[in-house]
Amino acid sequence: MAIKKVAFVVDKLPYKTETSRLALTHAISSQTVEIHLEDGENITPVLAFIGEGVLNCIKGQKASDMYGITSLESHIKNALLTDIRTLICAEDVKRFGLSNDALIMDAEDIGADMVSEIVPFDEIMEEMNTADHILFF
């Protein structure tokens, strides 16, 4: 099989440790993985936020103004810009009472075509099922 799917599942809060940040930077690094692979081989990443991990997707993060570091928001937008399929667990969005307005649903402002998708947990489970490897963060 020449293309392998890797699921990056983010289950942890932002800004506690750098775990969710590293999930994003590693997913985005799939852009350059070809240099290490044979012709025709590649990796398709899929990114999913579940549980408390959905709180990474809240819009308007001012981490840069407050602490001088890039926000998870800017990383998620970069993931969309690099056409990474980005899923947010619908049940958890509902549990936390978050409206679509409150979430990072697109990155049009930086020119991304890809948009986030709010999907049931079962669909994320199916992505894990069809992935070659699951990386849990």
Next chain:
Amino acid sequence: MAIKKVAFVVDKLPYKTETSRLALTHAISSQTVEIHLEDGENITPVLAFIGEGVLNCIKGQKASDMYGITSLESHIKNALLTDIRTLICAEDVKRFGLSNDALIMDAEDIGADMVSEIVPFDEIMEEMNTADHILFF
């Protein structure tokens, strides 16, 4: 006031991070704190295990055989050897179904006179109340 009481309260599990280990080593370092203080000044440490922290006090830890590191058990015994008052929360001992036999109640084997005391949470709260500072681990 020439003598200050500092309460070291351990609330965290052993062997997850080194937090509880550092609680013990810092408490024991009160032995040598006098060199930094004026004549007649000193610190009296009191050590208390509460919540999941009481699991640090389980006897028979084989961390040294398994991973080549000192166990929390040996640190607790050293605390007793240096005459640090050591309290274990009775409610949590009961909650986890631990018998006295399962706990580090003394360090006679290394020559310590001090023994651990299983006391109600209220008594530990009172130690915090009368302490000059509380260090939570």
Next chain:
Amino acid sequence: MSKLTIGCFSSLVGSMTTDFVVKLAEAARKKGHDVDIWLSGNGTMLSKKGQRSFKDYSSLEKTIKDLVTGGVNVVACEACAEARGFHKEDLIDGFGRKSMDWYLASCFSADRVLQIGGE
């Protein structure tokens, strides 16, 4: 003027705890309080010279130096640092290195102590 001693046992990068400690120390100093900072465990990572600045991480070396210049004592646990391979020559200028009893002595003379355990 009162004295605040902060013990930070939390890891440097990614965790925002050292950012918290530094900002609290700055604010306390501005209000005229004395501040001691004790870094133990993975907190000693803050003492390592030559941390490269990336936009993903807060780079605190300059802030630390300013704090020290402003009279804050910033001290790393010697044993914890050595265990991580941080030797004397790796230490940021102005950063102290002491044994654990230094922290207790700092608590002795402090009006307030904020002890931040590990994660």
Next chain:
Amino acid sequence: MSKLTIGCFSSLVGSMTTDFVVKLAEAARKKGHDVDIWLSGNGTMLSKKGQRSFKDYSSLEKTIKDLVTGGVNVVACEACAEARGFHKEDLIDGFGRKSMDWYLASCFSADRVLQIGGE
């Protein structure tokens, strides 16, 4: 013979996660499997040369060297290491330093991947 890739994003000292990783790698290697280890985030602390051995901490430098000699690839994330002030000259002999895509490429050819997130 199959290949196991282990990603470890956890901090070195005090946390037992790097001990876990090293022991699992040893056991897998003994059974004839290939093993790659990727250290990212605070996990890069494992790559630092000159960690002093205390009985309170597991000292893994020798074990790592034995793993490398035995054919295990042990690689630290370059950016994460630099952010912590660990430069090329600080690296334990035999330890690699690569960009993040190396880990993904290792996952590509692995039969099993164990990704251990941060605390």
Next chain:
Amino acid sequence: MKLGVFVSQYSRENDTLSRLKAEKLGVILVQNGVYNAALKEDGKSSPILDKDATIYALSEDLQSRGLGVGNVDSKVKIVDYDGLVDLIFNEYEKIIWL
């Protein structure tokens, strides 16, 4: 005792916090603890807000996480780092970090 408790984690049930007793108690939400000030789960506010204590949340940490003042429960007083210093020295005698 006048006890100020920093809560740095988002965990709605905090066994230790629920047992602490003090004549005067303050709960200061910082880091991921600030989610307790702003989030409802299944429509319910964090039980920490029901504690018989004055509740504060750190402005900088709310904003970093995209939590605006409008999201914060009315029981919660918002403070900045300057405000924390005053709480530490003027309102509480002992402070602990959970």
Next chain:
Amino acid sequence: MKLGVFVSQYSRENDTLSRLKAEKLGVILVQNGVYNAALKEDGKSSPILDKDATIYALSEDLQSRGLGVGNVDSKVKIVDYDGLVDLIFNEYEKIIWL
């Protein structure tokens, strides 16, 4: 899918674990996760043991914490690092770490 889940923490309620579905599911208790194998709180075993899955616990981590074989619930199979390698390669196709 045959999914092996490493549980490294002692948290009796694990929301993520409770939602995972797989044709074949294994739960492997390691690090502080091993407390789930041996401790009862208020007389009750960890709900993780009720999961419809094969449950394993790492011998080395049990022993480090002073938890003997006699403490471990009869549902739990005790494995060592060698055994973990076999589980990873022979019993499960994908593995995750919670």
